[in-house]
Amino acid sequence: MNLEEIVNSIEPADQQILGQAQEHTSRLVMPLRALGRLNEIGERICAIQRTLKPSVKSKAILVMAGDHGIVAQGVSAFPQEVTGEMVKTFLSGGAGINVLARQTGASVYVVDMGIIPDVVHHTGSSDTKGAGPGAEKKLIIRKIARGTKDFTHGPAMTKEEALKSIESGYEVASRLVQEGVELLGTGDMGIGNTTPSSAVGAVITGQSAKEMTGRGTGVDDETFARKSDIIESGISINAPDPKDAIDILSKVGGFEIGGTAGAILAAARFRKPVVIDGLISTAGALIAYTLCPAVADYMFAGHRSVEQGHRIMLEHIGLEPLLDLGMRLGEGTGGALAMHIIEAGVRVFREVATFDEAGVSESVA
Amino acid sequence: MNLEEIVNSIEPADQQILGQAQEHTSRLVMPLRALGRLNEIGERICAIQRTLKPSVKSKAILVMAGDHGIVAQGVSAFPQEVTGEMVKTFLSGGAGINVLARQTGASVYVVDMGIIPDVVHHTGSSDTKGAGPGAEKKLIIRKIARGTKDFTHGPAMTKEEALKSIESGYEVASRLVQEGVELLGTGDMGIGNTTPSSAVGAVITGQSAKEMTGRGTGVDDETFARKSDIIESGISINAPDPKDAIDILSKVGGFEIGGTAGAILAAARFRKPVVIDGLISTAGALIAYTLCPAVADYMFAGHRSVEQGHRIMLEHIGLEPLLDLGMRLGEGTGGALAMHIIEAGVRVFREVATFDEAGVSESVA
Numbered sequence: 001m002n003l004e005e006i007v008n009s010i011e012p013a014d015q016q017i018l019g020q021a022q023e024h025t026s027r028l029v030m031p032l033r034a035l036g037r038l039n040e041i042g043e044r045i046c047a048i049q050r051t052l053k054p055s056v057k058s059k060a061i062l063v064m065a066g067d068h069g070i071v072a073q074g075v076s077a078f079p080q081e082v083t084g085e086m087v088k089t090f091l092s093g094g095a096g097i098n099v100l101a102r103q104t105g106a107s108v109y110v111v112d113m114g115i116i117p118d119v120v121h122h123t124g125s126s127d128t129k130g131a132g133p134g135a136e137k138k139l140i141i142r143k144i145a146r147g148t149k150d151f152t153h154g155p156a157m158t159k160e161e162a163l164k165s166i167e168s169g170y171e172v173a174s175r176l177v178q179e180g181v182e183l184l185g186t187g188d189m190g191i192g193n194t195t196p197s198s199a200v201g202a203v204i205t206g207q208s209a210k211e212m213t214g215r216g217t218g219v220d221d222e223t224f225a226r227k228s229d230i231i232e233s234g235i236s237i238n239a240p241d242p243k244d245a246i247d248i249l250s251k252v253g254g255f256e257i258g259g260t261a262g263a264i265l266a267a268a269r270f271r272k273p274v275v276i277d278g279l280i281s282t283a284g285a286l287i288a289y290t291l292c293p294a295v296a297d298y299m300f301a302g303h304r305s306v307e308q309g310h311r312i313m314l315e316h317i318g319l320e321p322l323l324d325l326g327m328r329l330g331e332g333t334g335g336a337l338a339m340h341i342i343e344a345g346v347r348v349f350r351e352v353a354t355f356d357e358a359g360v361s362e363s364v365a
Numbered sequence: 366m367n368l369e370e371i372v373n374s375i376e377p378a379d380q381q382i383l384g385q386a387q388e389h390t391s392r393l394v395m396p397l398r399a400l401g402r403l404n405e406i407g408e409r410i411c412a413i414q415r416t417l418k419p420s421v422k423s424k425a426i427l428v429m430a431g432d433h434g435i436v437a438q439g440v441s442a443f444p445q446e447v448t449g450e451m452v453k454t455f456l457s458g459g460a461g462i463n464v465l466a467r468q469t470g471a472s473v474y475v476v477d478m479g480i481i482p483d484v485v486h487h488t489g490s491s492d493t494k495g496a497g498p499g500a501e502k503k504l505i506i507r508k509i510a511r512g513t514k515d516f517t518h519g520p521a522m523t524k525e526e527a528l529k530s531i532e533s534g535y536e537v538a539s540r541l542v543q544e545g546v547e548l549l550g551t552g553d554m555g556i557g558n559t560t561p562s563s564a565v566g567a568v569i570t571g572q573s574a575k576e577m578t579g580r581g582t583g584v585d586d587e588t589f590a591r592k593s594d595i596i597e598s599g600i601s602i603n604a605p606d607p608k609d610a611i612d613i614l615s616k617v618g619g620f621e622i623g624g625t626a627g628a629i630l631a632a633a634r635f636r637k638p639v640v641i642d643g644l645i646s647t648a649g650a651l652i653a654y655t656l657c658p659a660v661a662d663y664m665f666a667g668h669r670s671v672e673q674g675h676r677i678m679l680e681h682i683g684l685e686p687l688l689d690l691g692m693r694l695g696e697g698t699g700g701a702l703a704m705h706i707i708e709a710g711v712r713v714f715r716e717v718a719t720f721d722e723a724g725v726s727e728s729v730a
Contacts, residue, residue, distance in 0.1 A: 029454060030461055031442070031582035035698065036671065036691025077396070077728045085725040089394060094718030096395055103705070103712055217396035218728065306401065324689070325706070326401025333400065340468070340705035341690070347468055353459030360450040363442045363583065 003163060003246075003291070006170060010268045013047040013297035021046035027354040031363065037322070041300070041345025048273050048298055049182075054346050056273065059106035059339055060176050061185035061332045062263050063090055063097060064169065064256035064284075066114040067147030068192035069156065070234070075195045075227045077219050080147075083191045084117035090189070090331075091121050091137055097187055097331035098137065104339040106185060107136035108332075111172055113165060114144040114255030115190070142168040144255045148196070151234040155251045156196065162250035162258055166287070169262025170269075177270040184267050185302070185339060186260045187332020188280035191217075194307060197283035199231045199252035201313045203240050204286045208232075214279070214307035214328075245290040253287070260284025265291070268298040275335035275342065278305035278328065282313045289317050300342060303327055303334030368528060368611075368656070371535060375633045378412035378662035386411035392719040396728065402687070406665070406710025413638050413663055414547075419711050421638065424471035424704055425541050426550035426697045427628050428455055428462060429534065429621035429649075431479040432512030433557035434521065435599070440560045440592045442584050448556045449482035455554070455696075456486050456502055462552055462696035463502065469704040471550060472501035473697075476537055478530060479509040479620030480555070507533040509620045513561070516599040520616045521561065527615035527623055531652070534627025535634075542635040549632050550667070550704060551625045552697020553645035556582075559672060562648035564596045564617035566674045568605050569651045570681045573597075579644070579672035579693075610655040618652070625649025630656070633663040640700035640707065643670035643693065647678045654682050665707060668692055668699030 001009075021043035026032060033039045045054040065087050071080045089095045090110045093102075101108045112119065121139035144165050148156035157165075173184060194216035202212040209232035215224055231252075238251035249258050260276075261284040267274035268288075276285045276299055288295045301314050303323035314321060322338045355362050366374075386408035391397060398404045410419040430452050436445045454460045455475045458467075466473045477484065486504035509530050513521035522530075538549060559581035567577040574597035580589055596617075603616035614623050625641075626649045632639035633653075641650045641664055653660045666679050668688035679686060687703045720727050 028461075029451075029459065030694050034582070034692065034694040035461060036693065038690060038692065038702075079726050082726050085723070086394075089718065089723045089725060092718075092723070094394065094716075094723050096393075096400060096713060096717055099712050099716040100709055102716075103709055217399070322690070323706075325403060325687070327399065327403065328401065329395050329399040337403075337706065337709055341688075341702065344465055344468055344702055347464050348461060351459075351464040351467075352461055353454065353457075358450070358454045358457070358459050360454060361444050361447050 003166060006265055006269060007292045010292050010294050012294045014050050017050055018043055018047035020052060024052065028352045029355050029358040029360050035348055038345040038348050041342055042349025045273055045346055048271055050271060054349060056183035056343050056346050058181050059104060059183045060181045061101050061106050061108050061187055061336055062173060063108060063110045063187040063189055063332055064113050064259040065110060065189040066255035067116045068190055068196060068254055069148045069150035070195050071192040072150050073152060073230050074223060075230060076192045077217050078191050080191050083115050083189060084119055086189050087115060087119045091139055093137060095331060096329050096333045097336060100333050100336035104336055106336060106339060109138050109140055111140045111259055112143050113259040114147060116146045140172055148254055151238060151252050152230055155238055156253055157250050159246055159250045162246050165255045165258025166262040169259030170266045173263035173266035177266060177272055182272060183339060183342065184263065184272055184274040185332050185335035186263055186274065186276050186281045186284060187335060188256045188330050190254060190256050193254055193256065193280050195227060195231060196252055196254040196257060197280045198309050199234055200248055200257060200283040200286060201309045202231060203235060203242050203248050204290055205312050205316045207312055212309035214309060245287045249287050257284045257287060261287035264288040264295050264299065268295040273300060274298055275300045275302045275338050277302050277332045277335040278330050279307040279310045280330055282310060285317060286313055302338035368531060371630055371634060372657045375657050375659050377659045379415050382415055383408055383412035385417060389417065393717045394720050394723040394725050400713055403710040403713050406707055407714025410638055410711055413636055415636060419714060421548035421708050421711050423546050424469060424548045425546045426462065426466050426471050426473050426552055426701055427538060428473060428475045428552040428554055428697055429478050429624040430475060430554040431620035432481045433555055433561060433619055434513045434515035435560050436557040437515050438517060438595050439588060440595060441557045442582050443556050445556050448480050448554060449484055451554050452480060452484045456504055458502060460696060461694050461698045462701060465698050465701035469701055471701060471704060474503050474505055476505045476624055477508050478624040479512060481511045505537055513619055516603060516617050517595055520603055521618055522615050524611055524615045527611050530620045530623025531627040534624030535631045538628035538631035542631060542637055547637060548704060548707065549628065549637055549639040550697050550700035551628055551639065551646045551649060552642050552700060553621045553695050555619060555621050558619055558621065558645050560592060560596060561617055561619040561622060562645045563674050564599055565613055565622060565648040565651060566678045567596060568600060568607050568613050569655055570677050572677055577674035579674055610652045614652050622649045622652060626652035629653040629660050629664065633660040638665060639663055640665045640667045640703050642667050642697045642700040643695050644672040644675045645695055647675060650682060651678055667703035
């Protein structure tokens, strides 16, 4: 299936089932819609999965990793080696995303979308033994190239690489869905990747680089000011077409951003909810949304990141974040944490008794 | 132990351990404090539990139930019978709090603090069989009286009843802590109880009845306007002393509000974190805080309720809610949901590797 066929195969969520689900919510033994967004979540997942028995028991998080040529411009507080080092940490289970995924019972799949080093995962029998559900960790290699190019000197990647990154993300996520995953989360790793993400956000939302730029992992004042100039200059040199997602991704994007876009397309195509995380995940979401606006029906915004551009990007898609806890780590951590909220919405929908079942008197109003 | 002795035995959280915990957070393999409030939560629980190995594995939610004489003034959209009917629903496991407590692995204890009917819990062997951890449901009878009196005609209860309600809540929660509970949640059930809660909030925060009044379970415009007048008139007739928590509780409070205050005192006394829920829980928190400001160190605000007075009450104690999801059910549901966030903070603190352990390069900034 090529990208055009994928996009054409995506349908909006089912409005008729949504109506039936809302009717069910009104019978639950509580004041009308008294659980607010939990009630909405349960209903949305019915409409996404085309059922009044929604399920998000099987969860997986795709941590898309890539390196970035733009790091040569000094936009990050961490050295580029950290991308590969963190990929190894994900595989040993010690990173933030591992801890939060374990808590919510989600498996973690790390996808090498284009990091510089070669990381190999030795899955010894001791690796997952006794680790319990949700502790699974796997490395999937879809290396498009060893990092993108510095986009202040020309495009970050070729159009073919951009397409390939989306198709690879689509293929990996599709396979997980076919293996039974009912709720997907997207995460990222890539030193320097807030810079291309803000650039993608600026082009698609039409906001200035200044408004879209945050401090990433924590750069100082001088670097912060320079980062916004670099984004502006990258956009001005490459002049991406704001209506052409592939053009934007290839000129100022990243391999993990493309992979995330592909994973979101797969979720929408196969009618599964997908939780996006922070700035980088949402840059991928914007690429997917620009290709196919119907994907918005399938997405949940896990949280609002500290990164200032994030709010603007979520508003562009029409997503209201579930959490706002001052987080700015990435890796998929905000999405993993929000999976508890999403599961709560589904459980409330399925497990709360109706007024009739409980034998409780209804409102006299 | 009488109330004065309880209050005198409560100490603030340990600032030295807080400092050690912050030092540990700075070594975790992520940009400095990049998990925001999750990092703070982990550290606060260290300071509360006096350990660098905090634990919230064993969780319990106390749903305090009471009836209210003020219902005679037509302040609720539901008939008074619903209090007892919902207590039965909690015991059969079909209410919102049961579903959310099961998800987070918390046991639910329903405390009859003073409902009108006699509810009996038949614990057959089939009741909890195979229900798994967190599915336990128990009824505890501490009936102070069969409902409070209508506080527009005089005090809601005697001072002795007010004291007894706090001491009963303290005793019930103390026992749970002694049985090993590491994280407490407070919840409520009582038709009409947003009215006394708003009254308690108005007296303690010094705000007007109008600003403190919300729609409760969903009253119409006319009742909404009358409700605020009723609260104002109850305060004016009884003239509670804003510095005297027992005076306030007895004049315009409720038995479940007193019970909640007592449970919070117990958590603070025995150095356990306690998650409060919405308006009614927070009225109990205000009573406990007025008796002993140090309890604020032990409390987490689970969520911000739709009820407009809630924000003002939380600000008075200095608590920032963890969730804001348009919820207004009570029962402890906001607190139960927030337990996932609190557990996440503890897990991040204990399970994320340090830079050294992971072999990852630190910031060059």
